[in-house]
Amino acid sequence: MFFLFLLFLHEGHAPVEPLETGEILARIQTLQKRADAQPESLYGWNQLGEAYLQLGQVTAAHSLFHQADDCFQKALKLVPENKTARYGQVRALMGIHRFHEALAALRPLGQGPDVDPIFSELYFDLHFALGNASEAYALARLLVLEHPSFQSDIRLAQILAYFGQNEQARSLLGQWEKDPKIAPFQRAWCATRIGDSWLASDAKQADAAYDRALELDPACHYAHLQIAKLDCASGHAADAVQRLSQVVNSNPRPEFRLQLADALRQNHQPIPAANMLKELAQILQSEVDAGDWGHVRLLCEVWRRLDIQPEQQIVLLEKERREIRKDREGIIALGWALLTAGQYDSACNLFQEGAQDAGITPEYLWPMAQALRLAKRQVPARYLVQRLEHMPSGYLNSETQTIATDLMAWSQTSPPIPTLVRNTPQTGR
Known part of the structure; x- marks a missing residue:
């Protein structure tokens, strides 16, 4: 699930206009020459910085x-x-996951009686990225009241979905998806987030929403990514490979390349998949070694697929959680790392900490059940598996699906769960 969050961070929490990388590069070259010729031009440096931001949002190159x-x-x-x-500057710092620095740079702009919408939008984005979900929810509500707009509504929709209030989120996004007054790429963005809200409960509804996004914007790479994931889950890995190969050829973002490697592996092409993963691991590790933590979770996902560096995954993810941000996706990433390393009790404790949050999905709860089982906490594991068996069935990635299948088989062959008896205090005369 944290593919979704990684993309949110690079795009911001709002849609980014789809531009060709060649077009942006040509613009950067022109603006660089202008800035070099006029180094005292405020406008020139701002324009060049904006162009670099656009290219970074498209390519995810930190x-x-x-x-x-x-x-x-x-x-x-x-x-x-x-x-x-x-x-x-705030948006650039967010792009390289220096969230606390970005927040410090932003705060002075919020002083005074008249706070503009851009400040409020970025303030929300930063709190959401840092894992301050309750604060982000309050900020989104305030933003909608003070600055009602497309930008405020989509932020409220995202935090509603985070807390599991998917119907309200879909209602907000659906209005904008149908609004002809906004750009097609913005409407497509809304359709993809509607699709995301269906993933945990109804894969067909999710697929239909991603199809609508591509009708609005055929270049919506995120919709292609999500459809490919659904194709893999439904046994159509060859279709996913074809779709993702085209996407990666036009935009080789690390997230897209990782999903292509997964599709290749599911399509019984293990050697190309392994080669792609090894190449991706080298690229991402060089970023992390240089002190750039933007892709640390993605690096750990790649390592996990290669079945290497289990202890190093834990070290990196614990440091990220301690120093950079604490959020639900970070719990999932660290929980998987602890499971892989055989630290089952630690994984249990971590997952149970995050389970206090509203809106968690089966993709979070299945590894939690596995951690409980492997930590010999059989009864709570069985209760959780039974709960999951009765939840609406939606998309699960291949790793989680494997665990779910294993746990359901285990649950059916295990002894009956003991009945819980409430202790009633005895009263005497």
Whole structure:
């Protein structure tokens, strides 16, 4: 599930206009020449920084966010109070997952009686990214009241979906998906998030929503990614390989390449899959070794598929949780790492901590049940499996599906669960 969150972070919590990388690169070259010729031009540095941001959002290459940050810092040296440069710097820092620095840079812009919508939107985005879900929910409600718009509604919809209030989220997003006054790529973005809200309960509804997104915007790579995942889950891995190969050829984002490797493996092509995973691991590890933590969870997913570095996964994910952000997706990532390393009690404790949150999905609860079982906590494991068996059936990735199948077979052959008897206090005369 954290593919979704990774994409949110790079796009921001709002749709990004689909632009060809060649078009943006040509613009960067032009703007770079202009900035070099006029180094005292505030506008020039802001424009160049914005172009680097756009390319970073399209490709997920973290070096581009660093370059954007450099441009906005040069603009701020010229005019320290310039809002455009400050907002650009905040977005660049978010792109490289320096969330606390981004929040510190943003806060001064929220002082004073008139706070503009951009501040409120970014303030929400940062709290959501940091895992401050309750704070983000309150901010989204306030944003809708003070600045009602497409941007405020989609943020409220995302936090509603996070807390499991999917019908309300779909209602908000559905209105905008049908609105001809906004751009097709924005309507497509809404359709994809409607699809995401159906994933845990109704894969057919999710698939239909992603199809609608592609009708609105055929270049919506995220919709292609999600359809490919559903294809793999339904036994059509060859279709997923074909779809993802086309996507990766036009946009080799790490998330897309990882999903292509999964599809290749499910399509009985283990050697190309392993080669792709090894190449991806080298790229992502070089980023992390250089101090760039934006892809640390993705690196751990790649390592897990290669069945390597179980202890290092835990070290990295615990450090991220301690120093960068605490969120549900981080719990899932660390929980899987602990399971893989055989640290079942630690995995149980971690999953149970996150289970206090509303809106958690079967893709979270199945590994939690596995952790309980392997930690010899048989009764709670059985109760959780029985609960999951009666939940609506939706999409599960191959790793989670394997665990679910194994646990259901185990549950059926295990002794009956003891009946819970409430202790009633005895009263005497």
